[in-house]
Amino acid sequence: MAGTGDAHLRDEALLSVRDLRVEFPVGRTGLTVQAVSGISFDILAGETLGVVGESGCGKSTTGRAILQLPAPKSGSISFRDQDLTRLGNDGVRTLRTSIQMIFQDPISSLNPRRKVRDIVMEPLNIWKIGTKEERLARVNKVLEDVGIDPDIAADRRPHQFSGGQCQRISIARALVLNPSLIICDEPVSALDVSVQAQVLNLLEDLKRDYDLTLMFIAHDLAVVKNISDRVAVMYLGKICEVASPDALYSSPAHHYSNVLLRSIPVPDPTVVVERVEVAGEPPSPVAPPAGCRFNPRCPAATDRCRSEEPTLREIGPGHFVACHHPLHGGEAPVSVRVA
Amino acid sequence: MNDFRANETQTRLRPESGELLRIDDLYTHFSTALGVVRAVDHVSFSLDRGERLGIVGESGCGKTILSRSIMGLLPRRNVLRGGSVVFGGAELTTMSLKDRRRIWGAEMAMIFQDPMTSLNPVIKIGKQLAEPLRVHLGMTKADARATVLKLLQDVGIPEPDKRLDQYAHELSGGMRQRVMIAMALACGPSVLFADEPTTALDVTVQAQILDLIERQRRERNMSTILVTHDLGVVAGHTDKIVVMYAGKIVEMASTGSLFGAMKMPYTEALFQSIPKLEQPAHTRLVTIGGRPPNLIHPPAGCRFSPRCPYATDACTTHEPPLVEASPGHWFACHHPVGSERWHEVSVRRREVA
Numbered sequence: 001m002a003g004t005g006d007a008h009l010r011d012e013a014l015l016s017v018r019d020l021r022v023e024f025p026v027g028r029t030g031l032t033v034q035a036v037s038g039i040s041f042d043i044l045a046g047e048t049l050g051v052v053g054e055s056g057c058g059k060s061t062t063g064r065a066i067l068q069l070p071a072p073k074s075g076s077i078s079f080r081d082q083d084l085t086r087l088g089n090d091g092v093r094t095l096r097t098s099i100q101m102i103f104q105d106p107i108s109s110l111n112p113r114r115k116v117r118d119i120v121m122e123p124l125n126i127w128k129i130g131t132k133e134e135r136l137a138r139v140n141k142v143l144e145d146v147g148i149d150p151d152i153a154a155d156r157r158p159h160q161f162s163g164g165q166c167q168r169i170s171i172a173r174a175l176v177l178n179p180s181l182i183i184c185d186e187p188v189s190a191l192d193v194s195v196q197a198q199v200l201n202l203l204e205d206l207k208r209d210y211d212l213t214l215m216f217i218a219h220d221l222a223v224v225k226n227i228s229d230r231v232a233v234m235y236l237g238k239i240c241e242v243a244s245p246d247a248l249y250s251s252p253a254h255h256y257s258n259v260l261l262r263s264i265p266v267p268d269p270t271v272v273v274e275r276v277e278v279a280g281e282p283p284s285p286v287a288p289p290a291g292c293r294f295n296p297r298c299p300a301a302t303d304r305c306r307s308e309e310p311t312l313r314e315i316g317p318g319h320f321v322a323c324h325h326p327l328h329g330g331e332a333p334v335s336v337r338v339a
Numbered sequence: 340m341n342d343f344r345a346n347e348t349q350t351r352l353r354p355e356s357g358e359l360l361r362i363d364d365l366y367t368h369f370s371t372a373l374g375v376v377r378a379v380d381h382v383s384f385s386l387d388r389g390e391r392l393g394i395v396g397e398s399g400c401g402k403t404i405l406s407r408s409i410m411g412l413l414p415r416r417n418v419l420r421g422g423s424v425v426f427g428g429a430e431l432t433t434m435s436l437k438d439r440r441r442i443w444g445a446e447m448a449m450i451f452q453d454p455m456t457s458l459n460p461v462i463k464i465g466k467q468l469a470e471p472l473r474v475h476l477g478m479t480k481a482d483a484r485a486t487v488l489k490l491l492q493d494v495g496i497p498e499p500d501k502r503l504d505q506y507a508h509e510l511s512g513g514m515r516q517r518v519m520i521a522m523a524l525a526c527g528p529s530v531l532f533a534d535e536p537t538t539a540l541d542v543t544v545q546a547q548i549l550d551l552i553e554r555q556r557r558e559r560n561m562s563t564i565l566v567t568h569d570l571g572v573v574a575g576h577t578d579k580i581v582v583m584y585a586g587k588i589v590e591m592a593s594t595g596s597l598f599g600a601m602k603m604p605y606t607e608a609l610f611q612s613i614p615k616l617e618q619p620a621h622t623r624l625v626t627i628g629g630r631p632p633n634l635i636h637p638p639a640g641c642r643f644s645p646r647c648p649y650a651t652d653a654c655t656t657h658e659p660p661l662v663e664a665s666p667g668h669w670f671a672c673h674h675p676v677g678s679e680r681w682h683e684v685s686v687r688r689r690e691v692a
Contacts, residue, residue: 054541055512162630192397192568197612197624204621219541226614226622245620263546265571267613269594273575275550278543280497281513 006040007312008242008320013042014213015066015099015181020075022058022065026286033285035061036072037237043181048207048214050228050245052221052260054282058237059217063183066215067099068092079181097127100174104186106166110158116143116169117154123177138176145209146172146202164195168202175210183215188223200227221264225249230318233257236282236293239312243319253315253326256294292324300325354427359562360386360409360530365422367408374635378404380586381422386562386579388529391553393573393594394566395609396583399631402566405583406532409564410447411439427529445475448523450552452535454515458507464518465503471525490521494551513544517551524555531556534566549576570610574598582606585632585642588661592668602664602675605643641673649674649684 009016022036036058043049051059065072068084077084079099084092103109110119117139124135140150146168158166167187174182184203188196204227207214218224224231225245233241233254241254252258259278266273278297283289292310295301304324312322315329324332367379378401386392394402407413409424411431424431426446431439451457459467468490469483478486484503491499494517507515516536523531533552537545553576556563565577573580573594580597582590582605590603601607611625629646632638638645644654654673661671674680 054543164630193570193609194397194612194627195630197614197626200614201624201626204623221542222614222616225616225620226618226624228620249616259543261616263542264616265545265549265569265575267571267574267598267610267615269574269598275546281511281544 007314009040009042010044012044014045014047014080015215016042016078017062017066018076018078020062020065020077021073022061022070023073031286034237034288035285036065037288038075039234039237039239041232041239041242043213043215045180045213046207046211047229048216048227050224050231051215051217051234052219052224052231053234054219054260056236056282056285057234058285059234060185062234063101063185063215063217066183067096067101097123097177098179099181099183100177100179102167102170102174102182102184102187105190106163106170107158109170110166110173112158115155115157116148116161117150119158119169120173120176123173127177129177139172142172142176143169145206146175147198148172162195164191164198167191167195167199171199171202171206175206178210180211181213181215183217185217186219187216189218189220196223203227221249221260233260236288237285238293239322240294241319241321241323242312243316243321247316247319251328253319253321253329254294254323255298255300255327258327259297292322354388355560356388358385359388359390359427361423361425362409363423363425365405365408365424366420367404367413368419370417370419371635375419376634377586377637378634379408382583382586382588383422384581384588384591386530386564388562389556389560390562390579391556391577392562392564393577393580394564394583395568395570395573395580397568397609397631399634400583401586401634402583403534406449406534406564406566410443410449410532412443412449441475444471444523444528445526446528447530447532448526448528449532449534450516450519450523450536453539454512454519455507455539457519458515460507463504463506464510468503468518468522468525471522475526486525487521490525491518493524493555494518494521495547496521512540513548516540516544516548520548520551520555524559527559528561530562530564532564532566535568536565537572538567538569545572552576570613582609585637586634587642587671588669589643589672590670591661592670596665596668600668600677602668602670602677603643603672604647604649604674604676604681607676608646641671648688649678649680651680 018040019038020036021038023032023034025032053059066077079095084095087095120139120143121135124138143150143153148165148168188199191199206212216224216227228245231243231245231248232239235256241257248257249261252261259276262273262276276299280297283296289296291307292305295305310322310324310332312320313332314320315326321329363383365379365382369376369378382405394405396402465484465487468487472478472483472486488499491502496502496514496517537548540548552563565573567573577594579593581588582603584605590606601610608627612627614624627646632642640655640658644650659671659673661669663669
C-alpha cells in the first residue's frame with residue numbers, strides 16, 4: 001500500500017505533487033497522526049483526477065495541503081512550474097486565485113448573513129478586478145452558468161436555497177475568478193441522488209466551458225467513475241492504485257480497490273455481488289502497520305507484505321499498483337527495499 | 340435469560356407468520372405558522388412477519404415521518420394525525436402512552452441515522468444497552484450484563500467485555516452503529532426500523548452493517564423496514580419496496596417486480612439519476628428537474644406532474660389513484676412507463692440527447 005514511487009508521474013502536468021507528507025500532533029501526547037505519508041501524483045491540464053478512499057485515508061487532507069491549508073510537513077507541490085511550498089504567504093495567496101476549492105457541506109460553507117450576490121462577488125472585490133458594473137456583470141454571468149437565476153437569487157441569503165442550489169452557489173463563487181484548477185472535496189455526498197446527478201452534469205459542462213482541471217475527492221466509487229479521467233485509490237495516507245476509471249472498475253489490481261468495488265450496493269436485485277470479506281476497519285493513522293498498510297485486513301497478505309512496503313509500478317498502460325501480490329499484473333519483483 | 344419471549348403481552352402481539360403490521364389510511368400533518376404541512380398523506384400498506392420492506396424517496400418526501408408515525412414517536416403538539424396502525428392485532432394509534440412504552444424497544448425498535456448523536460455521551464455503553472433489558476424484561480443487573488455481552492458479540496464488536504465500560508466517543512462510527520443495532524435488538528423485537536442506517540458510514544462498513552442486519556433478521560425471524568434514499572441499498576436487502584413522493588405512496592411492489600418493471604416515472608427517474616458502475620466514465624446522467632414540492636401547498640393533480648417529462652393536462656388536474664395494476668404491483672400514474680405517452684416522449688427525449 002505504498003504511495004512511494006513515482007513510476008506513474010508524467011511530464012507536462014498542470015499540478016505535480018511529490019512525496020507529500022502531512023502530519024498533525026495528537027494533543028500533548030507527543031504522537032502524530034500521519035494523515036498523508038509520502039504520496040505523489042499529477043494532474044494534466046483539462047484532466048479530472050478522482051481520489052477515492054474511506055474516511056480517514058487522507059484524501060481531504062491531500063486536497064487541502066495543495067492549497068497550503070495547512071502547509072504540508074514535507075514534499076513539493078508544483079503548479080505551473082511554481083513550487084507552492086516555497087512561495088511564501090503572498091505568493092500562495094496570489095496563486096490561490098487559480099486554484100479554488102468546493103466543500104462538502106454546501107450550506108455551512110456559505111455565510112448565512114450575506115446575500116448571494118455579495119458572496120459570489122467577494123473574490124472580485126478582494127482582488128479589485130474591474131469596475132463595479134463589470135463585477136456585477138461577471139457575477140450575473142457566473143450565476144447563470146451554474147443554473148441560478150441572478151435576478152431572483154442575488155438578493156436572497158443562503159438559507160432560502162436548497163442544498164443543491166447552495167452547492168451551485170459555492171461553485172459560482174469558485175468560478176468567479178476564472179481558476180484553472182478546482183479541488184472538489186466531496187461536493188455531492190451531502191445531496192440527494194437526483195440533485196447529485198444535476199451537480200455532476202453541471203461540473204462536466206463547466207469543465208468544458210471554463211477550461212477547467214478538476215481534482216474530485218469522494219468516497220462514492222460510482223460517482224468518481226462517472227466524472228474522472230484518472231482515479232487514484234487511497235488507503236491510510238498512501239496511494240494504492242492509479243488507473244483510468246474503466247480499467248480500475250473492470251479489473252482492479254489492488255486487493256483494497258477490489259474490496260471497495262465489491263462493497264458498493266448494486267441497484268439491481270438480480271445481481272448477486274460476490275463479496276470479499278474484509279475484517280474490521282482501517283487501523284489508526286497514529287501507528288500505521290509496518291510494510292503494506294493494508295496488510296492487516298488484506299486477504300492475500302504474506303510475510304513480505306508485513307515487512308516490505310510495496311511501491312507503485314506499471315502493470316498495464318496507465319495502470320499502476322502498489323502491491324506485492326496484485327490480482328493481476330504479476331508478482332512484484334523482489335527489489336530494493338523502501339524504508 | 341435468552342428467552343426473550345417470556346413476557347405475556349409479547350407472545351400475544353407477535354404472530355409467528357402472516358401479517359404482522361397493517362397501516363391503513365395513515366396521515367400525519369403538522370400545523371405550522373405558514374400552514375399545514377402534509378408530511379404523510381393517507382398511506383396504507385402491510386408487512387408480514389419476517390418480511391423486509393424498503394421505503395424510498397428523496398429528502399423531504401415524508402419517509403422518516405412515516406416510520407415515526409407508525410411507531411408513534413411524534414411530538415404531541417401541533418400534530419394532526421389519523422388512520423390506523425394495527426400491530427399483531429392491537430391498534431397502536433389509540434393506545435395509551437403507558438402501553439405504547441411497553442411496545443417501543445420490546446416489540447418495535449428503531450436504528451437511527453446518526454450513530455454519533457443517538458448514543459448518550461456520558462453513560463457507558465454497557466449501561467445504555469442494559470437499560471431496555473432491565474426496563475422491559477425486568478432482568479437483574481448481572482443477567483442484563485451477561486446478555487449485553489452476548490449481544491455485542493452477535494453484532495461483531497471485538498473485545499466486548501472491554502467495550503461495556505467505554506463511552507460512545509471511544510468507538511468509531513461503524514462500532515457505534517453496531518452498538519445502536521445491539522440496543523435495538525436487545526429485547527428481541529419483531530419489527531426493526533432502520534432509518535438510513537448506513538448513510539453516515541463508509542462503503543465497506545456499510546456492507547458489513549447491512550449484512551449484520553440481514554443475519555440478525557434471519558436468526559430472529561424479525562421484519563425489517565429499511566428507510567433510505569439509496570435504491571442500491573434497497574435492491575439487495577428488501578422483499579418489497581414502497582416509493583414515496585410528497586407524502587404519498589406512488590409505487591409499491593415486490594423488489595423483483597419493481598426493478599424488473601418500474602411503472603411510475605418518479606421511480607424511473609430516481610433509478611436513472613444514480614451513476615452506475617457498468618456505465619463508461621463521463622456518461623451523461625439523466626436528472627429530475629426541479630425539486631420536491633412544498634408540502635403546505637402541494638401541486639394539484641399528480642404531485643410529481645411539475646417535474647414529470649410525461650405529464651399532460653390531465654396530470655395537473657386529476658390526481659391518479661394508487662391502483663393494483665398487476666398482482667402485488669401498485670402505482671399511481673396516468674402515463675406509466677410503457678404506456679403510449681411514455682413511448683412517444685421517450686423517443687423525443689432520446690432524439691434530443
